[in-house]
Amino acid sequence: MSAPASFILQAQxxxxxxxxxxxxxxxxxxxxxGEFWCVLGRNGIGKSTLLHAAAGLQPTHAGQWQLLGQPLQxxxxxxxxxHRGLLLQQQHDAFSMPVIEAVLAGRxxxxxxxxxxxxxxxxSLESLERVGLSSLAAADLLQLSGGERQRVGLATLLAxxxxxxxxxxxxxxxxxxxxLQLMTLLCELAAGGKxxxxxxxxxxxxxxxxTHVLLLAEGRRxxxxxxxxxxxxxxxxAFGCRFxxxxxxxxxxFLPLPPG
Amino acid sequence: MRxxxxxxxxxxxxxxxxxxxxxxxxxxxxxxxSASADSVSLLLSLRVPRALTAFAVGxxxxxxxxxxxxxxxxxxxxxxxxxxxxxxxxxALLAMLAALHLGWPVQLATAPGALLxxxxxxxxxFGLVRQSLRHLAISPLLSSxxxxxxxxxxAAGFGALISLALxxxxxxxxxxMVFWLIGDLDDARLLPVTAAVLIxxxxxxxxxxxxxxxxxxxxxxxxxxxxxxxxxxxxVLCTAAACTAMAVAMAGTIGFVGLVVPHGLRLLIGNDxxxxxxxAMLGGGAALTLADxxxxxxxxxxxxxxxxxxxxxxxxxxxxxxxxxxx
Numbered sequence: 001m002s003a004p005a006s007f008i009l010q011a012q013x014x015x016x017x018x019x020x021x022x023x024x025x026x027x028x029x030x031x032x033x034g035e036f037w038c039v040l041g042r043n044g045i046g047k048s049t050l051l052h053a054a055a056g057l058q059p060t061h062a063g064q065w066q067l068l069g070q071p072l073q074x075x076x077x078x079x080x081x082x083h084r085g086l087l088l089q090q091q092h093d094a095f096s097m098p099v100i101e102a103v104l105a106g107r108x109x110x111x112x113x114x115x116x117x118x119x120x121x122x123x124s125l126e127s128l129e130r131v132g133l134s135s136l137a138a139a140d141l142l143q144l145s146g147g148e149r150q151r152v153g154l155a156t157l158l159a160x161x162x163x164x165x166x167x168x169x170x171x172x173x174x175x176x177x178x179x180l181q182l183m184t185l186l187c188e189l190a191a192g193g194k195x196x197x198x199x200x201x202x203x204x205x206x207x208x209x210x211t212h213v214l215l216l217a218e219g220r221r222x223x224x225x226x227x228x229x230x231x232x233x234x235x236x237x238a239f240g241c242r243f244x245x246x247x248x249x250x251x252x253x254f255l256p257l258p259p260g
Numbered sequence: 261m262r263x264x265x266x267x268x269x270x271x272x273x274x275x276x277x278x279x280x281x282x283x284x285x286x287x288x289x290x291x292x293x294s295a296s297a298d299s300v301s302l303l304l305s306l307r308v309p310r311a312l313t314a315f316a317v318g319x320x321x322x323x324x325x326x327x328x329x330x331x332x333x334x335x336x337x338x339x340x341x342x343x344x345x346x347x348x349x350x351x352a353l354l355a356m357l358a359a360l361h362l363g364w365p366v367q368l369a370t371a372p373g374a375l376l377x378x379x380x381x382x383x384x385x386f387g388l389v390r391q392s393l394r395h396l397a398i399s400p401l402l403s404s405x406x407x408x409x410x411x412x413x414x415a416a417g418f419g420a421l422i423s424l425a426l427x428x429x430x431x432x433x434x435x436x437m438v439f440w441l442i443g444d445l446d447d448a449r450l451l452p453v454t455a456a457v458l459i460x461x462x463x464x465x466x467x468x469x470x471x472x473x474x475x476x477x478x479x480x481x482x483x484x485x486x487x488x489x490x491x492x493x494x495x496v497l498c499t500a501a502a503c504t505a506m507a508v509a510m511a512g513t514i515g516f517v518g519l520v521v522p523h524g525l526r527l528l529i530g531n532d533x534x535x536x537x538x539x540a541m542l543g544g545g546a547a548l549t550l551a552d553x554x555x556x557x558x559x560x561x562x563x564x565x566x567x568x569x570x571x572x573x574x575x576x577x578x579x580x581x582x583x584x585x586x587x
Contacts, residue, residue: 093477097530
C-alpha cells in the first residue's frame with residue numbers, strides 16, 4: 001500500500017445484486033482524499049448494499065473495487081481493517097461490557113495481540129471525547145440509549161482510524177444537535193485527508209455538509225459535487241415527490257411536497 | 261492483565277482444593293493419618309484418577325460451552341446444543357449393542373463408539389451448514405440461527421437413535437447404558453488424551469481470545485475490524501467439538517456444567533474471553549470435581565450419578581446469580 005494513490009476508493013463497473021434483485025449496474029465511481037460523499041436515495045435502492053460491498057462484507061456481482069489502488073478482493077480482513085472502516089446501521093450487543101472496552105475493539109488490528117497498549121487506550125478515550133461521550137467511558141454498553149450506542153460505534157470507527165470511513169446512516173438515531181455535531185466531525189475527517197462516505201436520508205444535511213453527493217434512483221444515478229446534484233429536478237426524479245427550494249440565512253433548504 | 265491475576269489465582273486455588281478433597285475423601289470415608297500405608301495407596305490409586313477425570317471432563321465441558329456461547333452469540337448455548345453429545349451418546353450406545361452382539365467386552369467399545377459418533381455428528385453439521393459457514397451474514401442473527409436450528413434438529417435425530425438403542429437393549433445391559441448416559445466418571449483410560457486435547461484447546465483459546473471478544477459482538481462487526489471471521493468460526497466449532505467429544509467419550513453426557521459454569525462466571529467476572537475461557541476451564545473442573553465428591557459421599561456407600569448432582573446444585577446456584585445480577 002505504499003504507492004501514492006490518488007483514489008482512496010474506486011468502483012470499476014461494479015454491479016450489485018441482492019438475491020435475484022439487481023440494485024446497481026456498471027457503477028464507476030471514485031472517492032479521493034478530502035472528499036465527503038453523502039449517498040442519497042429511497043429505501044431499498046441499495047445504499048447499504050453499496051457500503052457493505054465497498055467494505056468487502058458482501059460479494060460484488062460484477063466489476064471490482066480498488067482500495068488505495070489495490071483490488072479489494074485480494075486483501076485479507078486485517079489489511080482491509082487498516083484502510084477502511086464501516087459503521088453498521090445497527091449493532092446488536094448481547095453481552096454487557098464497559099463503553100471504553102467496546103471502543104478499544106477498534107484498535108484490534110493495530111495492536112493485533114493480546115493486550116491493548118497505553119497508546120490504544122488514549123486514542124480510544126480521545127475518540128469517545130470527539131463523539132461527546134467521554135463521561136460514559138465506564139458505563140455499561142447495554143444501558144446506553146440507541147443514539148448513544150450509535151455514537152459508541154462511531155467512536156470505535158474513529159479509534160480504528162482507517163483511510164476510508166464508510167457510515168451507514170450515521171444520523172439515524174441522533175437528535176438534531178447531535179446530527180450537526182456528527183456531520184461537522186465527518187467534515188473535519190475529510191478535511192484531514194480521509195475519504196468519507198455516508199448514507200443519509202436528510203437531503204438538507206447532505207447538501208449543507210457533504211462535498212459530494214451520490215444520488216441513487218431506479219435505473220439512474222447522479223454523482224458529483226453536492227451543489228450540482230442537490231437540485232429539485234434530480235431530487236424529484238429520484239424520490240418521486242416534489243421539492244421546493246427555500247433559502248434561509250444563505251443556506252438552501254429543500255422542502256418535500258406530495259406529488260401532484 | 262493485572263486484574264486477571266486475582267481471579268485466576270482464586271480459581272486455581274479452588275481447583276487444587278477440590279482435587280485434594282476429592283482425592284482424600286470418597287464413599288468409604290475420608291483418609292485419616294492413622295490409616296495403614298496399604299489402604300492409603302489403594303484408595304489414592306482409585307480416587308486420584310477419578311478426581312482428575314472429573315476435573316478434565318468438567319474443564320472440557322465448560323470451555324466448550326463458553327466457546328459455543330461466543331460462536332452462537334447466545335448465552336443459552338451449551339456444548340450439547342449442536343447435537344455433538346447426541347452423536348457421541350448414540351455412537352457409544354450403538355457400539356455397546358454391537359459389542360454385545362459380537363461378544364466383545366462392552367467396556368472397550370464405548371469410548372471409540374462415542375468418538376466415532378461425535379465425528380459423524382460433526383461431519384453432518386458441517387455438511388449441512390456449509391453454505392452459511394462460507395458466507396458472512398450482515399444480519400447478526402441469521403448465520404447463528406441456521407447453525408443452531410441445524411444442530412438442534414441433529415440432536416433430535418440422535419435422541420431418537422438413543423431411544424431406539426435403549427429400547428432394543430437386553431434388560432441386563434439397560435441399567436449400565438442409562439448410567440452411562442447420565443454420566444459416569446469411573447473410566448480414566450482416556451485421561452492422557454483428554455489432557456492433551458485440553459491443553460491444546462486452552463492454548464488456542466488464549467491465542468485467539470481477543471478475536472473471540474470481537475466475534476462475540478457480531479460476525480460483520482468482527483470482520484470489519486480485521487478478524488478473519490469465516491476461518492475463526494470453523495476453528496471455534498472444531499475446538500469446542502474436540503473438547504465435547506473427549507468429555508462425552510470419557511464420562512457420558514453430564515449435563516449442566518457446560519451451560520452453568522461459563523454463564524455463571526460471566527455474571528461474576530464479565531465477558532472478556534481472555535479471562536473467561538481459562539476461568540471457565542478451572543471453574544468447570546473444580547465444579548465437576550466437587551459435584552462428583554458429593555455424589556460419592558452424600559449417601560455413602562451408595563454412589564449417585566454425578567449428572568444428578570450437577571443439575572440439583574447448578575439450578576439454584578444459577579438462578580441465584582441471575583437474580584443477583586438483575587438487582
